[in-house]
Amino acid sequence: MTQLGERFREAREARGISISEASTATRILPRYLQAIEAGDVASLPGDVYARGFVRNYAQLLGLPAEEMVALYRKERGEPTAPIKIVPAAVPPRTRSCLIPSFFVTFFTVLLLLAAVYVVLNWTGMLTPPQTAEGSTPTAIPATPTTFPTPTDPPPDAIQSPLPPTPSPPQPTIDPLAPTPAPEIPTPDLSATPSAPVVVQAFVANDQTSQGSWFTVNADGVPAFNQLLRSGQSQTWSGQQEIFLNIGDISVVQLLLNGQNVAGFPGAVKGVPRRLTCTASGCN
Template identity: 30%
Template sequence: MSIGNSPEDERPFEDVSEEARPSIGRALQQARIAAGLTVDDVSSATRVRIAIVHAIEADNFAPCGGDVYARGHIRTLAKAVHLDPAPLLAQYDAEHGGRPAPTPAAPLFEAERIRPERSGPNWTAAMVAAIVAVVGFVGFTAFKGGDNGSGAKTQVAEGSTPTTSKPASPTPKNSKPADPKPVPSDSAIAAAPQDKVTVQVSAAGGGSWISAKDHNGRMLFDGLLKKGESKTFQDSSKIDLILGDAGAIQLYVNGKKIEDQFQPGSVERLTYTKGDPQVG
């Protein structure tokens, strides 16, 4: 025994590394009190509810809602009371089975990113749009082709009309026309294009009612032609005429004078084509 020392002074130093270390809640509480803060102060500064602050200081981490939230609250409260949160977090991990494994964010992100690509709604929409475009193009092409075909058939039918109508026409009285005598309008008639039929009607002997139609039956003129007046008609294949007083009319077809002797007051129905001058 040493002189001047009590028996208690000679006791060996106690190991305060583990047993004497305060709990997490106790350490946070002591640091808060030392900082001169109340629970309300800490709750206001950290936005951690008062009930949870009280529970953590009592080492009750159940209200935190899990280890991840408990560790977050410990870190927040430690910083608020000026403590290093690392030792407290390590102590929490040691007492509660270690730090929870982090959630593999990358695989989850890849799964979420790949999932909509497998469904492929954009490819479906693109395919539908392509089908609609192809169907529209085929329909448009067929429609245009049908129009062209029908137009060609119509032209052939119209072109054949003058040929079939010629045998039914009365036989011309004089098939060999005389040489046309020059008249003031002969130059224009002589210059008629060969790919069309051109008919000039002149009321040389008096007024007469006349009617003229093209190969489609469209009316070109229907009215009274006074004495001395003339009308010129042109079509791609045929001109149909009705003369109310054929004896008063002088005709020029494709630049040649028609020498038929029509009777005064007689009504004549005539047809002329590109191959004339002949009374149709």
């Protein structure tokens, strides 16, 4: 057994948790938890999943998660030093021999312009049209364009005034009509039903004990999963039932709806117990 597995096994046994209970709490298969405690890293899945299993198992047992992951990597034989990233060397840029120089580009453009000029001159597109001898161009007289001008009305004409714009009718207010009272919101007086199942746990102030581990489900929903130390207390409530898995009942006093539960605290130290509490009792 390796140091990693020994620390996990001692922490689990100190809290009175079995492999199956730890598997239910962490959702890790029992064979993987047994492989971690046995130091059989070859039976674990990939490295990413294995580190997640170690971290979750350590959090359940109250162990330092990062320290346990580092111990796992050390036993697996992986390097713990950070990986250094070295930038790749960039080769110097060389000028390609295919890039034309300025003079080659200039003379190429000049030759293209000369070729275009020769083609246009040969096709006659650059020669202005010639008129026949003795012919005189006929001038076309411009026709003036007339625009309508506004005429002033005769002085004796009477312009009809525009009809006045009717004003909107004003609402009439009866001074004798009663004024309606403002509406007052009615408060919601519906009562909220209280939880019928209330469980209280008290851990005795014992200097020789570290406390007791509690796993609690209220109405099938996980409500608590951690260690209650000496002098601490916790209360859970539910509508139907509350399931409790207590690691050491010798230091725990349990109350159901304010009444003591029989068998608590226990007479033998280190004895775990599972029970389900409803409104009628715990068993």
